Ligand SMILES: Nc1ncnc2c1ncn2[C@@H]1O[C@H](COP(=O)(O)OP(=O)(O)OP(=O)(O)O)[C@@H](O)[C@H]1O
């Protein structure tokens with residue numbers, strides 16, 4: 143079943159002088175039980191799409207269905223958890239009070255709410271700040287609280303706009319762990335990011351948005367393939383043999399990394415075996431083989447070229 147169905151949404155922001163097209167005919171589906179990634183560079187239209195899903199702004203055309211219910215119907219958001227792009231809370235409430243307030247809006251009994259809030263505060267390592275006022279929170283602490291606020295009522299669909307922005311490595315780890323667990327327990331998760339590695343290890347499907355349009359919908363395996371730009375083989379040996387190894391066809395020569403250390407970069411998997419064989423033949427010692435990551439921009443370029 144489709145948890146979120148987006149059908150041909152469009153959004154143009156208009157002011158007196160200027161028109162800014164933010165989303166142009168975006169359609170896709172997030173199936174129930176998926177962790178779905180929404181990837182795109184700054185200004186791609188991710189937040190605009192998410193705001194339309196959440197009915198915070200109106201679409202110019204098309205519609206969004208959440209569990210089959212039109213997103214403009216309040217019932218569509220009954221079982222939804224949401225983290226906005228820049229979460230903000232009442233500054234003079236404490237973290238704990240904020241969560242109790244959130245829980246009360248979902249009709250959760252006080253004792254149950256306190257119990258859930260306690261557990262999540264501990265989980266996201268906010269215990270020391272739970273009784274501090276929000277105005278004393280750092281950016282990452284607000285983000286952690288925002289994530290807790292989005293999940294405290296155990297929603298079955300969770301929509302998060304750049305959930306990992308502002309989080310430190312521990313925060314990111316805790317977030318990923320929690321998302322995986324919630325998904326195992328049955329929640330559908332949809333989140334945006336412009337960082338490919340965040341999406342890579344969590345999502346089963348990814349939509350890539352650029353300039354308001356979907357460039358591609360890809361599976362996890364395709365993502366791994368696209369994000370790999372080749373391999374760097376680092377080896378040790380004498381200069382003469384290294385130069386010979388660099389003369390293999392279809393490689394861009396050999397790079398001296400200092401003293402007796404050299405590297406060959408290969409961009410096609412098909413060359414792998416012949417390079418390794420050649421190094422062995424020349425008695426060169428392989429130190430390491432590292433995959434080279436591709437940044438998001440070059441993935442876009444590759445995708446756009448392949449589309450053409
Ligand atoms: N309220 C607004 N008024 C005018 N233009 C807007 C408004 N909100 C967004 N835009 C424009 O719409 C486009 C898409 O913006 P959006 O915030 O959806 O991008 P995004 O993919 O979320 O980017 P980021 O990664 O930076 O968060 C941008 O060109 C932006 O300037």
Ligand SMILES: [Mg+2]
Nearest residue numbers: 188189190227
């Ligand atoms: Mg955004």
